[in-house]
Amino acid sequence: MPEPATSKSTPTPSARPHALLPLLGPAMVAGVAYLDPGNVASNMSAGAEYGYLLVWVVVLGNSMAWLIQYLSAKLGIATGESLPGLxxxxxxxxxxxxxxxxxxxxxxxxxxxxxxxxGAIALSLLFDLPLLVGGVITGIVSMLLLLLHSRRGSKPFERVITGLVVIIAVGFCAGILFAPVDGGSVVEGLVPRFEDxxxxxxxxxxxxxxVMPHAIYAHSALTRDRFGFVPEGRVRQLVLRATRIDVTVALVIAGTVNVVILLLxxxxxxxxxxxxxxEGAHAAIxxxxxxxxxxxxxxxxxASGLASTSVGAYAGAEIMSGLLHVQIPLVVRRVVTLIPALVILIIGVDPTLALVLSQVVLSFGxxxxxxxxxxxxxRRDLLxxxxxxxWTTVLAGIAAVLLITLNVTLLVLVATGA
Structure with missing residues (x-):
């Protein structure tokens, strides 16, 4: 198998658990995609409208996400290239x-x-800022975080994002300590079914x-940036072991927070x-x-908006670079990708509705x-x-079929007005 052009040296780790700690981090950054405001809006809407009915969807999605994110990370490690690049x-x-x-x-x-x-809604709730101003501030902060990645490397970026993940987890999970959750209804919510x-x-x-498409694209790029091409043998096996731990920790955190939001x-x-x-949910809470x-x-x-928009912009830049072989200055790209969100804020579309519908668009991707x-x-010739x-391929294939089937079902329901 020819070695890719991208070849970054990876320190040789020992087999001791503590020696794997320096190899953790990329999954926590990719995992922010599972804690973005779209998750909050979707899970909050599901819980408020249908109670515990869709708990199973969150659990199923998180389970599929573990396998998918691990495959993406493994691709970057074994090839030294991102999914868009390949x-x-x-x-x-x-x-x-x-x-x-x-x-x-x-x-x-x-x-x-x-x-x-x-991010704009959060700034409005906290400081009573106009949504448009909040959107601009969120975009500027995300730009600064991306500059940190481009100038200081992946590790400082990972540390900042991990800190924001801690804030996200505490902020969203605090309420469950005071909410009277019905344990029996939670168990019933694990049974797959729909109501309408x-x-x-x-x-x-x-x-x-x-299961976010941009997280799939981004994770392979994050491991490429951190490790480069890792040769076959003991070093790759240990890096992949660390990656499995990394993905597990990141998605346990993300899955727990998402379930808690719905239960709350x-x-x-x-x-x-x-x-x-x-806004209404915040007032009701x-x-x-x-x-x-x-x-x-x-x-x-x-924290969710600031962290996730940085990772999303990183993924978008990788998509363009990998598929079109075009490099656009970071500031220019950030400004261009901010425009749709700012237009929505300017014309007065309900932000929460736009959040939920944006997640439906993601499901089709x-x-x-x-x-x-x-x-x-x-492909053995590649990996x-x-x-x-x-069995890994079978499980991943089942996940793909389930996701595609749900999307087709949704199209039929919308087309028939059911």
Whole structure:
């Protein structure tokens, strides 16, 4: 197998658990995609409208996300290249490459809309800033975080994002300590079922916010940036072991927070008027659990918006670079990708509705990222000893079929007006 041009030296780790700690980090950055404001809006809406009905969707999505993110990380480690970069090398026609780039770019822009809107809403809740001003501030902060990555490298960027993840987890989970969760209903919510077309719509939104296409693209790039090409043998095996731990920790945190958000909404917001928006949910949480919990929720939402929009912009830059072999200055790209979110704020579209719908757009982008990922990671000529085992490919294939089936079902329901 020819070694890719990108070859970054990776320190040789020992087999001791503490020696694996320096290798952790990329999954926590990618995992921020599972804690973005779109997740908050989707899970909050699901809990407020349907109670515990869709708990199973969050759990299923997080379980699939573990496998998917590990495959993406493994691809970067075993090839020294990102998923967009590998796809850019394999398209036979320029038209095909541009068509794929357009859909991937639309998904990245939908992601950015959710993240900027979430940050804007949080700044409005905390400081009573106009949404447009909050959107601009969120974009500027994300730009500064990206500059940190480009100038100081991946590790300082990972540390900042990890700090924001801690704030997100504390901010969103604090309320559950005071919310009267119904344990029996939680267990019932683990049984897969839908109630109506609205629950299917929210399920697609939750999955779009959980198994996120841009996180699939980004994770392979993050491991490439951190490790480069890792040769076959003991070093790669240890890096992959650390990566499995990394992905597990990141997604346990993300999954727990997402379930808690839905349970918090189910326990305190179900049947309460006005909770179909994040502003209304924040007010209802304040009324039910007190202003301190409401403020912590808003702080978590702000950290979510700032961290996730940085990772989303990183993914968008990688998509363009890998597929089109075009490098655009970071500031220019950040300004361009901010425009859709700012337009939504200017024309007065309901931000929470835009957040939920953006997650539905993401769900339709999942197959375009997931199917190529599975196909590439099952190629021995590309991954060598790290090629998928047969059962890994089967599980990943099942996940792809489930996600695609849900999207087709959603299209039918919307088309028939069910």
């Amino acid at each position: 796809l850019g090398q394999r398209f036979r026609t320029k038209a095909g490459r541009y068509a794929y780039w357009i859909q991937a770019e639309l998904v990245a822009m939908a992601t950015d809309v959710a993240e900027v809107l979430g 077309s609205g629950s299917v719509l929210l399920a697609a939104s939750i999955l779009g916010a959980t 909404a189910a326990a305190t917001l179900q049947g309460v008027a006005g909770t179909d928006t994040l 304040g009324s039910a659990l007190g202003p301190i919990v409401a403020t912590m929720f808003a702080v978590g939402l702000l 999942i197959p375009f990222a997931l199917v190529p990922l599975v196909r590439l990671t099952m 060598g000893e790290s090629v998928n085992r047969w």
